[in-house]
Amino acid sequence: MxxxxxxxxxxxxxxxxxxxxxxxxxxxxxxxxxxxxxxxxxxxxxxxxxxxxxxxxxxxxxxxxxxxxxxxxxxxxxxxxxxxxxxxxxxxxxxxxxxxxxxxxxxRVVDADAFQYYESWKYPVIRELAPMMPGAQPRKIADECKEYVSAEEVRDILAFLVKAGFLKKDGEKIYSQTEQTVIGSKEALPIAIRAMHKEMGNMAVRAVDRYSASERFITGATLGVCEEAYSRIVEEVSNCCKKVVDIANEYKDLNQVYRINFQFFPCTGKVKEEHHA
Incomplete structure (x- = not known):
């Protein structure tokens, strides 16, 4: 065995x-x-x-x-x-x-890399940002982030991203993204991703007041559903997210990092049908 x-x-x-x-x-x-x-x-x-x-x-x-x-x-x-x-x-x-x-x-296991990558917004954001700023010092990259991150943190994060294979170093302070994705066990990855969802959700709350309507888009709907409707909506949102990524990948002159969240969660318990005599 x-x-x-x-x-x-x-x-x-x-x-x-x-x-x-x-x-x-x-x-x-x-x-x-x-x-x-x-x-x-x-x-x-x-x-x-x-x-x-x-x-x-x-x-x-x-x-x-x-x-x-x-x-x-x-x-x-x-x-x-x-x-x-x-x-x-x-x-x-x-x-x-x-x-x-x-x-x-x-x-060889990769669960630790999965936890580290998802433990903070800083890892995915800097992975996207660094290739847009060839030759930039860590301090300059840190200054472009809307949430606080120190230059020392940026330096350490870049080193981790290169070591873990999420970024490739093409020259002195010049980075490009690889095809590498975070691979973890089915046990570890959901735990790590839940932590990221919580952190990005908090950032979305702050974005409501931090940015003007021309810089951010926030919308939502409150609706009644059944199990079948829930499954169909989840599939639709999942497909939408993939389409969003495809649209972003069509462009090469990228100059800013955005985060898009989809939240679809219950606001009440399930109402049980009452049978009256």
């Missing part, structure tokens, strides 16, 4: 372990549970199917039952912490620790 460092889902790892053992000899859920100290003969099967969760105090016995020790046992514990966490902050902390362990043991 695959090395544990290639997993993010502890249930998937346990299921693969069980399947591997079973394919190489007599092995049952009853035996697996007994090795891990459970009296229920199918509890671990329920865990693997998502019908139950592995508690913190049972991490070590289950890891030992699967022959895990050292960094592998630690990694398994972090997978359980991630899988059971309900807060984004706890999930992020667990994933970053998993990334650290994987990096130390020479397994």
């Amino acid at each position: 695959k090395p544990i460092l290639e997993y993010k889902d502890y249930r998937a790892y346990m299921q693969d372990y069980y399947d591997y053992r079973k394919s190489h000899g007599a092995f049952s859920w009853r035996e697996f549970c007994k090795l891990a100290g459970f009296t229920s003969p199918n509890f671990l099967k329920l865990v693997c199917t998502g019908q139950s969760s592995l508690s913190k105090i049972k991490i070590a016995p289950v890891a030992k039952a699967m022959g895990l020790a050292g960094f592998e046992a630690e990694y398994f514990g972090l997978m359980v912490t991630y899988g059971n966490a309900t807060k984004d902050s706890d999930k992020k902390a667990a994933l970053l620790e998993m990334e650290r362990i994987a990096r130390e043991h020479r397994v």
Whole structure:
């Protein structure tokens, strides 16, 4: 089976372990549970199917039952912490620790890059802005940003963008964009993007008063929907966003960085139909 460092889902790892053992000899859920100290003969099967969760105090016995020790046992514990966490902050902390362990043991993962890229508006904005200002000093780039960023931050961000492959350095302080996009696991990326949505949403609120109507466009509608209407609207907005990107890419003489947000969220709970006698 695959090395544990290639997993993010502890249930998937346990299921693969069980399947591997079973394919190489007599092995049952009853035996697996007994090795891990459970009296229920199918509890671990329920865990693997998502019908139950592995508690913190049972991490070590289950890891030992699967022959895990050292960094592998630690990694398994972090997978359980991630899988059971309900807060984004706890999930992020667990994933970053998993990334650290994987990096130390020479397994390439990109979740840390995803978190760093999305942790602030500064990364995507400077990625767009730097190629428009060939030869510019970090201080000049910082001065063009509407939100505060220091010259030292700009210098560090540019170094990260080049190292991570999001920008290419063509000369002294001359940058161009690459085809590179942020690639992260399906577990990490949603957490990182949620943080960016929150930050860009706050910037949009400030933009209402900061800029004149000729510099910004803000509109909206409040409407009633059903599940089918919701799905159709989401698809339409998604297609619109892609079209906006296509339009921007048609032009070469770019001279400013903009952000476009789409927000479509519930303002009420679902109204249940009442049946009257």
